[in-house]
Amino acid sequence: MEPEELKTGEYLKGIVQNLPEGPGIYQYLNAEGTIIYVGKAKNLKRRVYSYFSKEHEPGKTRVLVSKIADIRYIVVNTEEDALLLENNLIKKYKPRYNVLLKDDKTYPSICVQNEYFPRVFKTRKVIRNGSSYYGPYSHVPSMYALLDLIKHLYPLRTCHLSLTPENIRSGKFNVCLEYHIKNCAGPCIGLQSHDEYMKNIGEIKEILKGNTQEISRTLLQQMQELATDLKFEEAHILKKKYELVESYRAKSEVVSSVLHNIDVFSIEEDGEKSAFINYLHITNGAINQAFTFEYKKKLNETKEELLSLGIIEMRERYKSLSHEIIIPFDLEMELTDVIFTIPQRGDKKKLLDLSLLNVKQYKADRMKQSEKLNPEQRSMRLMKEIQQELHLEKPPLHIECFDNSNIQGTDAVAACVVFKKAKPSKNDYRKYNIKTVVGADDYASMKEVVKRRYQRAIEEETALPDLVITDGGKGQMESVRQALEEIGVNIPIAGLAKDRKHRTSELLFGFPPQTIGLKQGTPLFRLLEQIQDEVHRFAITFHRDKRSKRQVASALDEIKGIGEKTKSLLLKEFKSVKRIREASEAELTAVIGEAKTKVINDYFNAPTIGK
Known part of the structure; x- marks a missing residue:
């Protein structure tokens, strides 16, 4: 160890030994003084000591520890304070070895503008000027339905005029078309008072918060009072508004309205690279806020760590004060006056399932987007799926599949197709005439061909595949296993079986073979189906060609004086x-x-042959 490294090690050891045993935040800095990692801890001393007390496995954690040149820490009162501070510091410094919040998709929100006569409109920009923002709305039709409800309930201005009391009194404005079609009550010329307008804005804010139940109750009460006073026209106007609110509530309510002010979180991982987190806020049984975002992993963070960070991020971002949080699994985190619920059934389970549905859809959308930009990414994902399903040591970038074809043992042939990175490699396809097998014995034919192919590969020192697939079930797999064993080659073997309708039905793997459950219609299932269809097509085509050539050539074989060269010339020129x-x-x-022409004409014109 270099003297400088020894000096650094002693310096860090001194800091660790003097760390307090309470909750707090620790920051690791490199030699340049840059923060490279921020973490939280219930017990600062124990947590930081764990980084230096053992030899870490090769990977990013070991690299992180090797780059630590200094440690700073902040003591806090509670674990909740540590969670909040950790989240804020990660966002502020974006340390290299902390998860990266990928928040690049901007969903629209509804803005209630901070002005004398506030406007209500859709926006993707949040400007901190005292305006109120509601959302964001990941399901845009829901936002438009809400704006449409507000438009029909309350007359609001849509113009950009500076409606100050002075400008209105001076009479510098005229009403526009919106006034004449009764979408606006004319505050620009003083036909609607500021108090009446702001009363409407107050009710609009309650609707945007999801408190439609209270608005509906108020409208019903006012309608009944007007009807009692025999003011039926005014009561009818309120009845229309009441029906609009009730109609919206019926469409937007996903569970019982008893469930109020609840946060829902779910998480879905994408291998070792990313995790996606969905957040729903429930008000009176309806989704009031919905947002999904991505974390890029840096140190193989667990689902629990990432979800804890996501909960803090979303609750802080949307100023949530919910006293109940629904989550999919247990978390070692405590928040003041908050209950964590892991539902097993009922309306709360329905909300969790809805959140999971959202996060899975978001993950699928992101994968489609990235695969459009990088087609090879799709191939690698499929290879990793096969690797996981079959528990292979590495992704099967090179797959070879075999199939036999014969009719009652005649013209027996076999074919091998090759897929590299989930794409057909047609230059590597091979056809085989069965040489050692007499009659229709598919198992023996398969064994012969596999043995011939990989014996040659060994002799020529060409690359062996990562996976061999047979077009058939257990018997074909056993034939391949015996062939590979006899030549001393170890390659994983799988079998693709078809159902009675000749459709790909199941994947077999292992000895004894086990059925691997594959969901039909998935990209992985379609890839395996493509491999099976391709090897079957290639084998059948070769078999037909061989059979056709034998049948065509047989008539010329009987002509004495016509050899192979002459037959080839004739078939090449005349085709049949x-x-x-x-x-x-x-x-x-x-x-x-002339001489050979005479021989052929004499043969075809002979009485026994006929014309």
Whole structure:
């Protein structure tokens, strides 16, 4: 160890030994003084000591520890304070070894503008000027439905005029079309008072918060009072508004309205790279806020660590004061006056399932977007899926699949197709005539071909596949296993079986073979189906060609004086025996000469053959 490293090690050891045993935040800095990691701890001393007390496995954690040149820490009162501070510091400094919040998709919100006569409109920009923002709305139709409800309930201005009391009194404005079609009550010329307008804005804010139940109750009460006073026209106007609110509530309410002011969180991982977290806020049984975001992993963080960070981020961002949080699994985190619930059934389970549905859809959308930009990413994902399903040591970037074809043992052939990175590699396809097997014995034919292929691969020192697939079930797999064992090659073997309708039905793996459950219609299932269809097509095509050539050539084989070279010339020129028979003497002479033309004509014109 270098003297400088020894000095640094002693310096860090001194800091660790003097750390307090309470909750707090620790920051690791590199030699340049840059913060490279921020973490939280219930017990600062124990947590930081764990980084230096053992030899870490090769990977990012070991690299992180090797780069630590200094440690800073902040003592806090509670674990909740530590969670909040950790989240804020990660966002502020974006340390290299902390998770990265990928928040690049801007969902629209509804803004109630901070002005004398506030406007209500959709926006994607949040400007801190005293305006109120509601959302964001990941499901844009829901936002438009809400804006439409507000438009029909309350007359609001949509103009950009500076409606100050002075400007209105001076009479510098005129009403516009919106006033004439009764969408605006004319505050610009003093036809609607500021108090009446702001009363409407107050009710609009309650609707945007999700408190439609209270608005509905108020409208019903006012309607009944007007009806009692025999003011039926005014009561009818309120009745229309009441029906609009009730209609909106019926569409927006996903669970019982008893469930109020609840946060819901779920998480879905994408291997070792990313995690996606969905957040729903429930008000009176309806989703009032919905947002999904991505964390890029840096140190193989657990789902529990990432979800804890996500909960703090979302609650802080949307100023949530919910006293209940629904989560999919237990978390070692405590928040003041908050109950964590892991529902097993009922309306709360329905909300959790809805959150999971949202996060899975978001993950699928992101994967589609990234695969469009990088098609090879899709191939690697499929390879990793096969690796996980079959518990292989590495992704099967090179797959070979075999199939046999014969009719009652005649013209027996086999074929091998090759897929590299989930794409057909047609230059590597191979056809085989069965040499050692007599009759229809598919298992023996498979064993012969596999043995021939990989024996040659060993002799020529060409690359062996990462996975061998047979077009067939357990018997074919056993034939491949025996062939590989006899030549001393160890390659994982899988089998693809078809159902009675000749459709890909199941994947087999292992000895004894076990059925691997594959969901039909998934990209992985379609890849395996493509491999099976391709090897079957290739084998059948080769078999037909061989059978056709044998049948076509058989008529010429009986002609004495016509050898292989002459037959090849004739078939190349005329394509079939029928055309050779119908060709004129001049056409035949041009290809094979007069002597051989006479031999052919004598044969075809002989009485036993017929014309």
